[in-house]
Amino acid sequence: MSPVAECLIAFVFGSVVGLLVQRSRFCNTAALRDAMLFKTFRNTKALLVAMMVLTIGFTGFISIGAGNPMRFDVGLNQILGLFLFGTGMVLAGACTVSTWVKAGEGNFGAVWALLFTFIGMFLFSLIWSFLYWPPAPSAMTGELSIERLQLGFSNAETLQEKTGIPAIVFGLIQAAVLFYIYQAIRRKEAKQQGSSGVESV
Amino acid sequence: MEFFRKTLDPVIALGAIAVLDIFLFLLVGAWTVGGGETMMTGLIAQFFIGDSINQIPFWQEVFKPDAGYWKIYISLGMLFGAIVGAVASKEFFWRFPKRLSEWVMITVGGLLMGIGIRLAFVCNVSTFFGLTPELNLGGYLSMSGIIAGAWFGSLIYKRVLEG
Numbered sequence: 001m002s003p004v005a006e007c008l009i010a011f012v013f014g015s016v017v018g019l020l021v022q023r024s025r026f027c028n029t030a031a032l033r034d035a036m037l038f039k040t041f042r043n044t045k046a047l048l049v050a051m052m053v054l055t056i057g058f059t060g061f062i063s064i065g066a067g068n069p070m071r072f073d074v075g076l077n078q079i080l081g082l083f084l085f086g087t088g089m090v091l092a093g094a095c096t097v098s099t100w101v102k103a104g105e106g107n108f109g110a111v112w113a114l115l116f117t118f119i120g121m122f123l124f125s126l127i128w129s130f131l132y133w134p135p136a137p138s139a140m141t142g143e144l145s146i147e148r149l150q151l152g153f154s155n156a157e158t159l160q161e162k163t164g165i166p167a168i169v170f171g172l173i174q175a176a177v178l179f180y181i182y183q184a185i186r187r188k189e190a191k192q193q194g195s196s197g198v199e200s201v
Numbered sequence: 202m203e204f205f206r207k208t209l210d211p212v213i214a215l216g217a218i219a220v221l222d223i224f225l226f227l228l229v230g231a232w233t234v235g236g237g238e239t240m241m242t243g244l245i246a247q248f249f250i251g252d253s254i255n256q257i258p259f260w261q262e263v264f265k266p267d268a269g270y271w272k273i274y275i276s277l278g279m280l281f282g283a284i285v286g287a288v289a290s291k292e293f294f295w296r297f298p299k300r301l302s303e304w305v306m307i308t309v310g311g312l313l314m315g316i317g318i319r320l321a322f323v324c325n326v327s328t329f330f331g332l333t334p335e336l337n338l339g340g341y342l343s344m345s346g347i348i349a350g351a352w353f354g355s356l357i358y359k360r361v362l363e364g
Binding site for chain 1: 295
């Protein structure tokens, strides 16, 4: 596919996402923060449903050799990086999606968060230039490397190759776990509604 | 139009986005935002510092500035879609953080998000809508990090709210 076509597809996809997120008020930050702080799960349920659909869809296509899964080594940097990110998104009140969507609604705080996300990325690029860690994609080996704190690379595709079991089987197991969590949340909500009903009586 | 008058159920919205993301996965790759933002950072830095950017190894070895990088256009599309949605539903208006504590939290939060994305090579979108559904080990590592981070951030957020 030509780069122009790729950019066009990405723009159309992004536009629909922006519209749907704006109209639904979905926020990834709220999906985690509200569940932890306020015990409300409006966004958490939506996140789980999307993950269920995606797990079945991605692993289904990976089973037949289709799709473009991400391929890069992973390790301690994912845990540390997303810990910083998770803290940051709660403080900023927006994640990568909602900063763009809220900016599109005229929220200057989101524009400010976006500006400092860019500044944070640039600052990290300076630090990386001294540390050379985590390894650049060209230096990744796909194998376990203790000294580089890297666990290598593994996904549904490699699981299928190593076990001979179609990726969709693992996908269905993950989707079942996600569905169990979704149902547990719904039961919790029903219980909360029940107890608030008794209080109001 | 009804669509612009009522709030859409996020389960329906995210279900639809997930189906579209599967098509995107088949054509170019799963939905991600951090990579596009990094490339934008490189392009903006190049605009301001010119060829000096070539002296920073990160922008040579990890992300070579390229305006034709497809992931940039997902973010620009999201901005465009959100503007259309906000204007059509008469929800567009300029809002500014009121308290100094909000400005400080947004500034620190933005910086942490930027540093975190680059350290991890992934963002929250790749974690939940890309890596984990691909059963990528990185997805589970990232999820454990983001949940711990959100919990820690919530403690700070709660303290600031109460203070």
